[in-house]
Each structure stands twice: as structure tokens, then as C-alpha cells.
Amino acid sequence: MPQKSDTSAIVERAKRYEPEALAELCKLYYRDVYSYIYYRVSNVQDAEDLTDDVFLKMVEGIRSCRSREERSFLAWLFRIAKNSVTDYYRRQAVRNHLPLEEKHLPAYDGPEVPAETKLTQERLHRALLRLTEEQQQVIILRFIEGLSNAETAQILGKSEGAIKALQHRSLVFLRHILDEGGGDPL
Amino acid sequence: MKENPDKVLDERLSQVLTEDKGVEESVPQHPDDLSQLEPLLRLAIEIKALPRPEPRPGALRATQARVREAAVNKQAGWGGLLSRWLAGQRVSLAFAQALAAVIAIAVIGFGTVAASADSLPHSPLYPVKRTTERVQLFITFSTSGKAQLHLSFAERRLNETMELVNCCHSIDDTTLVSMLEETNLAIKMISALPTPEAEPLVNRALELTAQQHTCLSQMKGEVSTDEGCMLDEAISTCGCYEQILKGETPDMHQPTVVPE
Numbered sequence: 001m002p003q004k005s006d007t008s009a010i011v012e013r014a015k016r017y018e019p020e021a022l023a024e025l026c027k028l029y030y031r032d033v034y035s036y037i038y039y040r041v042s043n044v045q046d047a048e049d050l051t052d053d054v055f056l057k058m059v060e061g062i063r064s065c066r067s068r069e070e071r072s073f074l075a076w077l078f079r080i081a082k083n084s085v086t087d088y089y090r091r092q093a094v095r096n097h098l099p100l101e102e103k104h105l106p107a108y109d110g111p112e113v114p115a116e117t118k119l120t121q122e123r124l125h126r127a128l129l130r131l132t133e134e135q136q137q138v139i140i141l142r143f144i145e146g147l148s149n150a151e152t153a154q155i156l157g158k159s160e161g162a163i164k165a166l167q168h169r170s171l172v173f174l175r176h177i178l179d180e181g182g183g184d185p186l
Numbered sequence: 187m188k189e190n191p192d193k194v195l196d197e198r199l200s201q202v203l204t205e206d207k208g209v210e211e212s213v214p215q216h217p218d219d220l221s222q223l224e225p226l227l228r229l230a231i232e233i234k235a236l237p238r239p240e241p242r243p244g245a246l247r248a249t250q251a252r253v254r255e256a257a258v259n260k261q262a263g264w265g266g267l268l269s270r271w272l273a274g275q276r277v278s279l280a281f282a283q284a285l286a287a288v289i290a291i292a293v294i295g296f297g298t299v300a301a302s303a304d305s306l307p308h309s310p311l312y313p314v315k316r317t318t319e320r321v322q323l324f325i326t327f328s329t330s331g332k333a334q335l336h337l338s339f340a341e342r343r344l345n346e347t348m349e350l351v352n353c354c355h356s357i358d359d360t361t362l363v364s365m366l367e368e369t370n371l372a373i374k375m376i377s378a379l380p381t382p383e384a385e386p387l388v389n390r391a392l393e394l395t396a397q398q399h400t401c402l403s404q405m406k407g408e409v410s411t412d413e414g415c416m417l418d419e420a421i422s423t424c425g426c427y428e429q430i431l432k433g434e435t436p437d438m439h440q441p442t443v444v445p446e
Contacts, residue, residue, distance in 0.1 A: 017261045019254035019334060020386050026253050030246045031238070038239045048241065052249045059256040121236055128233075143203070143233040149196065164192040171195070171226040178229075 004028050008068040015063050022062070025073075026055050032074060032145065033081050039140045040085045042129060050088055054081045071151060078145070078155045082137065089133070127177040135170035142167055195226060202227050203234055244348070247397060251341045258322070258335070306346055307358045329375050333387050336372035337394055340365050344398055351405045357413040366423050369394065373430060388431055395428040 002010060002024045010028075013021035033054050038047040057080050058065075067076040128136060134156070141152045142163075149160045149167075156163070201207040209227045299318050302311035319339055326332050343365030350358055369391070376387045402421050406414045 017257045019257040019338075020390060022253045022257045023250040023390075026250045027246065030241060030249065034241045034245075035238045039236075044239075044242065047239075048245045051241070051245070052252060055249050055253050056256055059253055059260060120232065124232060124236060139233060143230055144236055144238070146203075146234075161192070164196045167199075168192045168195050168226075171229055175225050175229050 002028060004070045007070040007073050011062070011065065011068050011073060015065075017059070017062075022055075022059055025058065029074060029077055030055070033077055036078060036081055036140055036145055037085060039125070039128065039144060040136060041088065042125070046088065050081070050084050053084050057084070072154075075147070075151045075154050078141065078147075082155060086133070123178065127174055130177050131170060131173060134166060135173060138163060138166045139170050139174065191222075195223060198223055198227055199230055203230060244401070247341075248345060251338065251345065254334075254338055254341075258338070262325070306349055307361050329378055330383050330387065333372050333375035333379070334390075336368045336375060337387070337390055340368035340372060341394060341397075343368060344394075344401060348401055348405065351408050355408050357405070357409055357416060359416060362416065362420055365398070366420060369398070369424070369427055373427060376431075392428065392431050395424045395431065398424045399428075 007025075007028070010021050010024050014025055030051065034047055034051045037050045037054070038044070041047055041050065054077060058077065061080070065073070065076055067073045128139060131139065137156060138152060141147045141155060142149070147155070149163045153160045153163045158166070202209060209224055209231070298311070298314055302314035302318065305311040305315050319335070323332060323335055326335055343361050347357065347361050347365065350356060350361070372387075372391055376384050376391060379387070399421055402417050402424070406417050409417070
């Protein structure tokens with residue numbers, strides 16, 4: 001069973017367009033990419049379609065990918081995912097003008113999660129969608145995906161100092177939205 | 187001089203989130219910042235605790251199938267070959283016009299082929315999809331390449347069967363038989379390969395038969411009793427294939443194919 005620590009060897013094989021190597025990369029990183037996209041678009045079907053799109057773009061660009069180690073390869077995939085989500089919102093903006101907070105959020109199911117926790121998580125997710133695109137990205141990458149400042153900076157094309165400032169502003173704004181009841185359902 | 191607040195928050199976040207220190211442990215070092223930092227640190231902990239969504243079963247498999255297909259197309263690389271050849275040529279205007287006409291016809295043809303990729307049985311474009319597959323097999327010379335293609339085609343037939351069940355609650359017996367035939371052909375090709383070359387393909391084929399087993403079992407609740415019996419036979423055939431791939435003697439001497 002391939003592990004993320006084998007990424008370097010798998011990427012080498014993937015560069016020769018070996019179908020199995022590319023499928024292994026999908027298997028290893030599907031959940032990370034899906035999770036990032038899901039929190040950005042809040043729709044299961046769209047998240048799946050966009051994740052699919054990211055991995056097809058991975059095949060297209062694998063030969064130009066200089067990232068071989070697990071973390072830098074993940075950062076490369078997140079860069080593709082970020083661009084795909086930006087394109088998605090551009091297309092959405094053309095098709096309809098629904099503000100993000102009016103989107104339907106999926107239920108936080110699971111019998112093992114207490115109802116109060118589910119409600120808090122829903123409020124938080126709703127509030128997250130009211131942040132600006134950059135603020136959402138930094139919050140999702142840093143706290144949900146657990147990336148470092150350096151990795152987040154690489155994905156967003158900013159300096160580490162700028163990421164620290166953006167992270168601070170985003171948390172302050174998110175706290176403000178929640179305190180004002182901005183995460184409550186409409 | 188007062189420390190940069192972004193840096194102070196970042197340091198405290200790293201203590202709380204990566205070193206698993208409590209908020210109380212972290213903040214008292216800077217009591218002046220207590221009122222400002224504490225709610226932000228607690229918020230970051232709440233965000234970190236948000237559940238990571240689970241993709242639906244089948245989503246990863248569908249993406250893997252498309253990625254494998256894209257890889258096979260990349261390996262073929264006819265387009266790249268043509269553009270490299272053209273780059274080294276000095277072509278006359280008449281030749282260029284003729285070439286443009288040929289390319290236009292080819293583009294229309296490729297467009298139809300591309301449009302047929304997602305077609306389902308009974309769709310007008312489905313025969314184009316199946317013909318494209320035959321052509322792919324015809325231009326693939328290596329046994330391992332052919333085995334990979336048969337596995338991809340078997341996976342496609344499974345996905346098509348699933349989509350038909352999802353939308354029409356019905357099984358297309360020809361597609362189901364074709365899925366088993368493609369699996370059978372892949373196994374025959376794999377058995378002709380030397381062990382190092384066969385091993386990854388055996389693993390992929392085992393993964394496929396396991397998927398077939400799971401998906402066909404799930405479909406049973408969605409279709410009529412008669413079609414359910416057909417699925418039972420197909421599941422049993424997949425079981426035989428799995429045993430062959432594991433080097434065991436199958437329960438039946440010959441893998442059965444679903445009766446028409």
C-alpha cells in the first residue's frame with residue numbers, strides 16, 4: 001500500500017505518465033484536495049467535480065512539477081485547487097449572483113457528534129463563507145488543512161509575513177462575524 | 187518596543203495548535219494581550235476541530251479511472267509528435283491549406299470522440315465510444331498496455347452500469363456482460379506477463395474485482411428481482427476472477443458469464 005512518504009518515487013513514475021502512479025497520487029491526496037475544495041464551495045457535487053478537475057490538471061502538468069516531497073507536492077496540488085475554485089466562482093458569478101452566505105450548507109451529520117457541537121460547527125462554517133476569498137483560503141489552509149505559514153505563503157503567492165497578518169485579520173473578522181450572529185442560519 | 191501583534195498571535199497559535207498547549211498556558215506569558223488573544227486562539231481551536239468531509243464512495247474511483255485514461259492518452263502523444271514534426275518543416279501555402287482542411291476534419295472527428303466519452307449505453311454517441319476503445323486496443327502493441335486498457339474498459343462498464351441503475355433503476359445486460367468479458371481478457375493478458383510486470387496489474391485487477399463486488403451488491407436493492415439474480419451471477423463470476431488472481435482454484439472450473 002503506497003504511503004505519502006513514497007510521493008517522491010511515485011511522482012517520478014507519474015512523470016512518465018504511468019497510469020498506476022497517477023492513480024496512486026489520486027488515492028493519496030484525494031481527501032486533502034476534496035476537503036479544501038469542499039470548505040470553499042460548500043457543495044458535495046461541485047466539490048467532487050472540482051476535485052476531479054484538479055487531478056486531471058495534475059496529469060497535464062505533472063512533467064512541469066518540480067515538487068517531489070510530500071508537503072511540497074501537496075502545496076502544488078493546492079495551488080491547482082485554488083485556481084480551479086477561483087475559476088468556479090468566476091463562472092458562478094456570470095451564471096447567477098447568489099451571495100455565498102445564501103448557499104445551502106450540507107448537514108453536519110453523524111450520531112456520535114452532540115447536537116450542540118453540530119450547531120456550533122454549522123455556525124462556524126456559515127461564518128467562514130462570509131470572509132473574503134483570501135481570508136477563507138488562509139483559514140482553511142492553516143487551520144483545517146494544517147499547513148505551515150511557509151506552505152500557505154507558497155500556495156497563495158505571498159510572503160510569510162503577509163500570511164501572518166492575513167491570518168490575524170481573518171481570525172479577528174471571523175470572531176466579529178460570529179459575535180454579531182453572522183453565522184446563524186438566515 | 188511593542189512586539190508585532192501578528193507575530194505574537196502566530197507564536198501563540200503554533201503553541202496551541204501544534205504543541206498542544208492549552209490557551210491558559212500560552213496566554214499568561216503576555217497578560218496584556220489576554221483579552222485580545224484568548225478569543226482568537228479559542229476560535230482557531232474550534233476551526234481545527236471542524237470535521238474533514240468524507241468524499242462519497244465511488245468519487246475517488248471515478249477520478250482514478252479518468253486519470254488513468256488521461257495518462258494513456260498522454261502516452262500515445264500523437265498531437266505532440268505532429269507538432270514537433272511540423273516545427274521542423276517549411277511548408278508551402280497550398281500544402282498548409284490542405285493540411286488545415288485535414289486538421290479541421292480531424293478536429294470535428296476528435297470532438298465527436300471527446301463528446302462520446304461520457305455517453306451511456308442507448309445514447310447515440312455510445313457506439314463511437316466503443317469504437318474508439320477498439321481503436322485504442324488496435325494501436326496498443328504491448329501485452330501489459332492491452333491488459334491496462336481491458337481493466338480501464340471493465341471499470342468504465344462498471345461505472346456505466348452504476349449510472350444506469352442510478353438514473354433508470356435498471357440493468358443493461360450487454361454492458362454487464364461486457365464488464366465481465368473485459369475483466370476476463372485483462373486476466374488472460376496479465377497471466378501471460380512476467381511476474382515483475384504482472385504484479386502491479388494483478389493488484390489493480392484485484393482492486394477492480396473488489397469494487398465490482400461492492401458496487402454490484404449495492405445495486406441489488408435498486409433493481410427488480412430478475413435483474414437482482416443477474417447481478418448475483420455477475421458477483422459470483424467476479425468472485426471466481428478474484429480467486430484466479432490470488433492464485434487459488436476457483437469454485438467453478440470456468441468463470442460463468444451472465445446469461446442473456
